[in-house]
Amino acid sequence: MTFVLELEQLQHRYDEHAVLHGIDLRLPAGEFAALIGPNGSGKTTLLHCLAGIQRPSAGRVLIGGHDIVRAPLAAKQLLGFAVDPARLPPLLSGRECLRLFAGARGLGEIPASTLALAETLSLSPMLDRRIGQYSLGTRQKLAIALGLLGEPPLLVLDEPLNGLDPLSAYALKRHLQQLARERGTTVLLATHSLDVAERFITRAVLLMDGRLRREWQAAELDAIRADPQRSLEQSMVEALAG
Secondary structure: EEEEEEEEEEEEOOOOOEEEEEEEEEOOOOOOOEEOHHHHHHHHHHHHHHHHOOOOOOEEEEEEEEEEOOOHHHHOEEEEEOOOHHHOOOOOOOHHHHHHHHHHHHOOOOOOOOHHHHHHOOOHOOOOOOOHOOOHHHHHHHHHHHHHHOOOOOEEOOOOOOOOOOOOOOOHHHHHHHHHHHHOEEEEEEEEHHHHHHOOOOOEEEEEEOOOEEEEEEHHHHHHHHHOOOOHHOOOOHHOOO
């Protein structure tokens, strides 16, 4: 099997404080995976390492077979990572920001798929306004559109539903599910919304204290969905207690 994302014994520390302890994870094409776990478990650090924002202390991150440290340009061409909404440039308009990112990806213009997603998320009416005028929810929508720009093979999203209205949140979940099923896009979604994870994903990964403690494959998730007495939240609590 060919893997779009491979983490091999990934470790990260801040000075003397170890955050990630030998993470091994492999995701094939078309996997819609949720990274779950309590606050402080290391989810954001893990995502930043695999996106090349932070350099791992040890181990490797391979995207499409390219090492994120040794071949960052080749790896990042295959990666879509949603920008932190707080870091968006306030003086640019949303459209200018999309054009800037499209140019960085070697695209001559904003892809039609990105403009269609902006319409789906009700972002289109705001694209020609300065980002500094955006609400948190609108900034989040733009960050998502930037992350999905060009629909690369691997999408990595950190709590993308925060600040979204219910209609936009549902539209995004369905869109990600469609990309995974129909285009073979691999999606790794860090989320606290376990009901979202339970209904839409094909795999769940529990991170606790910088270690992968438990995984739920598609068959286990299907069994949870089929049993009204069970939930992914309950299963996660049991795994944490154990």
